Amino acid sequence: MRDRPRPLHLSWSNIAIVALGGAVGTGLRYGITLVVPRWAGVPIATLGINVVGAFLLGLLLEVLADRSLDTGWSRRIRLGVGTGGLGGFTTYSALATETAALAITRPGLAIGYAFGTVLLGAAASIAGIWLSRGHLRPALVNGKNRR
Amino acid sequence: MSAALAALLICVAGGIGATLRLILDGLIKARIRSSYPVGTTVINVTGSFLLGLLTGLAMSQAVPQQWQLVAGTGLLGGYTTFSTASFETVRLIEDRRYVAAACNGLGMLIVCTAAAALGFATAHVVTR
Numbered sequence: 001m002r003d004r005p006r007p008l009h010l011s012w013s014n015i016a017i018v019a020l021g022g023a024v025g026t027g028l029r030y031g032i033t034l035v036v037p038r039w040a041g042v043p044i045a046t047l048g049i050n051v052v053g054a055f056l057l058g059l060l061l062e063v064l065a066d067r068s069l070d071t072g073w074s075r076r077i078r079l080g081v082g083t084g085g086l087g088g089f090t091t092y093s094a095l096a097t098e099t100a101a102l103a104i105t106r107p108g109l110a111i112g113y114a115f116g117t118v119l120l121g122a123a124a125s126i127a128g129i130w131l132s133r134g135h136l137r138p139a140l141v142n143g144k145n146r147r
Numbered sequence: 148m149s150a151a152l153a154a155l156l157i158c159v160a161g162g163i164g165a166t167l168r169l170i171l172d173g174l175i176k177a178r179i180r181s182s183y184p185v186g187t188t189v190i191n192v193t194g195s196f197l198l199g200l201l202t203g204l205a206m207s208q209a210v211p212q213q214w215q216l217v218a219g220t221g222l223l224g225g226y227t228t229f230s231t232a233s234f235e236t237v238r239l240i241e242d243r244r245y246v247a248a249a250c251n252g253l254g255m256l257i258v259c260t261a262a263a264a265l266g267f268a269t270a271h272v273v274t275r
Contacts, residue, residue: 009173018169019162022225026161030154030220050229057230058237079169083231088165090229094220096195096259097202100267103260118256121233122240129237 014079021084029089041106042113043098046091047120053090054121057082058128063137148213157221164225183247184235187228188255194227195259199266207274 008014029049036045060082064074095117102110148156172186179185198219205215232255239248 007173007177009169015166015169019166021162022165023158023162026164026221026225027154027158029161029224030157030216033220050233053230054233057234061234083169084162084165086230087168087228088161088225090231091224092191092227092229092232092255092259093194093198093223093263094227095229096191096256096263097198097266099256099260100199100263101202103264114256114260115253117229118233118252121229122236122252125230125233125237 008079017076017080018084018087021080021082022088023084025085025088025090029091041102041109043094046094046098047113047117050090050095050117051120051124053086055124055128057086057090058125059132059136060086060128062129062132063140066137066141068141153213153216156217160217160221161225164222164227168226168228182242183239184232184251187232187235188251188258191227191232191255191259192262194223196262196266198223198227199263200270201266202263203267203270204274207270209270209274 032049033045036048038044061078064078064082095114099110099114102113168190171190175186175189201210201215201219201223204210205212205219210218232251236248236252239245239251
């Protein structure tokens with residue numbers, strides 16, 4: 001008889017994979033914010049990071065949603081690239097703090113930045129899911145079945 | 148602290164933040180059996196409050212700027228996440244749970260911004 005498996009979030013190998021992905025994602029985000037200045041007062045680095053990250057996560061999770069692609073590697077990629085990498089790359093605390101700080105001096109711009117991020121992010125998630133469902137996943141599943 | 152060391156510490160702190168998110172989300176999911184993303188909400192609201200507090204403390208010179216980067220950009224940036232929140236909102240829309248989707252999309256934005264503002268205000272009171 002096998003022992004009951006540890007919960008996903010308490011396995012040391014999963015924690016290590018998420019930590020590594022989180023470190024890489026955070027490093028990329030920090031690097032981008034260093035080289036991309038604000039544009040007309042808007043923190044476009046955070047905006048771009050969050051929208052691109054939402055697109056990539058939609059693409060990734062929808063590809064991995066196919067059961068025939070669900071292997072040990074698929075879980076590791078989901079945790080490392082998704083939970084760790086894209087989770088660490090994108091950030092909600094910076095969005096909220098930048099919005100609160102911007103609201104003091106330029107409330108209209110703060111509202112536009114905040115709602116713009118959430119709406120563009122949702123559109124990007126939908127685009128990622130759609131692209132994956134319609135093109136990427138069928139191609140991967142077909143490629144796998146042909147082998 | 149040199150710039151290279153600061154960048155390294157920011158990455159390590161981001162890894163720790165992402166790990167805390169994994170564990171806290173897992174613990175919440177094990178206790179609250181709901182299809183509403185409670186875990187991500189708790190993580191983003193608490194992280195936004197803490198970043199507001201930290202930014203406020205750094206503005207009044209109570210925290211050195213490089214430690215603000217390590218704890219703020221690194222730890223809290225890695226802890227909170229936008230991509231998962233956005234994905235979960237779209238999932239709720241697909242399930243035709245429009246009120247839940249609006250709460251997760253716009254509601255979370257408003258509550259997190261209020262939490263960050265509360266963090267600023269707390270820092271202002273503490274350092275006065």
